[in-house]
Amino acid sequence: SQQGEEDPQALSIQEGENATMNCSYKTSINNLQWYRQNSGRGLVHLILIRSNEREKHSGRLRVTLDTSKKSSSLLITASRAADTASYFCATELSRTSGSRLTFGEGTQLTVNP
């Protein structure tokens, strides 16, 4: 079963615009990670945000985390055609042993030149 759910499922914007994707989850987490996947390729790690953090930045990426609402958002500013990809959030729970990342279904982002 999927812990995270991304919203929207698909997003189409013009180059230069900002793109916002949201992720909701169900149980308390240790951290939440965002990944990008280009068609037919592996997942590329973007940002990890821990449960005691509220916001992180990396270049044109901004991630927020609201643990009270069990939600996260990924903002891509000044989008480029090369940002076209699927974006996934993945949650990792605190466990006594073992580990797993639980992924959502992803948001398909299309940036039109």
Add this chain to the structure above:
Amino acid sequence: GAGVSQSPRYKVAKRGQDVALRCDPISGHVSLFWYQQALGQGPEFLTYFQNEAQLDKSGLPSDRFFAERPEGSVSTLKIQRTQQEDSAVYLCASSFVRYTEAFFGQGTRLTVV
């Protein structure tokens, strides 16, 4: 190499054939994960290793699936008597320890005919 390496990239198997998929994690990474990704969906957890110990295999869909990491580095995912529903991309990821960024390989696309 600097990243996670998976081989083969593509595998076509006849129904009933056994297959073995290999993963070379990033050197020194303690944690190793296997995921299965169907077309258009997010990755689904299969199993987790901490060094050579398989701490979680609850995601393996049947007893035809078997994974090992005997020396705590390279891992092999074996699927016996493949069936059409096993067709998917199999992703391997590694992280330094749990609760840190996970890095994914390019995946093995398995097609069972």
